[in-house]
Amino acid sequence: MNSIRTPLQKQIAIKKEYIIDSDPAAGFLRSRRSVRSFQKKGVSRDTVSELLDIAGFAPTACNSQGISYQVIDNPDTLHQITSVIADWAEHSIETGSLKNSLWVQNTASTIAQYRKDGKDTILRDAPYLIVATAKKEQKTLGRDNTHFSLVYAQLYAQTLGLGSCWS
Structure with missing residues (x-):
């Protein structure tokens, strides 16, 4: 898809092996669960960083970006x-x-x-609380952007064997 901010010539092609069929994709999305019982063992900082890196790829309104994360442990x-x-x-x-x-x-x-x-x-x-924030002047767009990024984090957490719950 071509856009002003991301013209086709600057886009990275999606590798064929990363494209998944609809059945596994639907199964993965249907398997999402909120976890409200956590183990006492911690999660490495590297794992949390990886999680937040992927969360940063979530779409943002008008490609506004600007999401920051506070990790409290x-x-x-x-x-x-x-x-x-x-x-x-x-x-x-x-x-x-x-x-x-x-x-x-x-x-x-x-x-x-x-x-x-x-x-x-x-x-x-x-064991962790991750707070996603956006710039105050982004108002509801920023709030929505933080929600999108936390959904990405929650979905990716499953692939790392981590549970999550957000609100």
């Missing part, structure tokens, strides 16, 4: 993030700022369970 920081999210969610539910949303129905019980027994029902004890 410190257990104390992850616990603090869980606590802050729980506080924010409770506040949002109590003030009604998110009333009548499906999110409220699902989240209220999750937060109640977290408060009751301290079990991480938010990050699910994931």
Whole structure:
């Protein structure tokens, strides 16, 4: 496909061995699952870098690019993030700022369970948290671009034997 930003003469041809038939492609896409139970063992930085490299190939609106990733792997920081999210969610539910949303129905019980027994029902004890960000001036395009890149990361994670869940 020819475009102004990526003219055909500058495009790299897709190698024949990389083109997959529709049945394996459909099977792979149908096999995507959210994982909410993580092993205690870590993932190497090289593996995380590989994952984010592939995520960077996700399409972006108007080829705007500009996605940055923050990788958090410190257990104390992850616990603090869980606590802050729980506080924010409770506040949002109590003030009604998110009333009548499906999110409220699902989240209220999750937060109640977290408060009751301290079990991480938010990050699910994931060894890593990857936050994708875009420049503020990109507004909704940037938000959407981060979503696309995280979907690429989630799909590629499967090929590395990694589970993932995002929101």
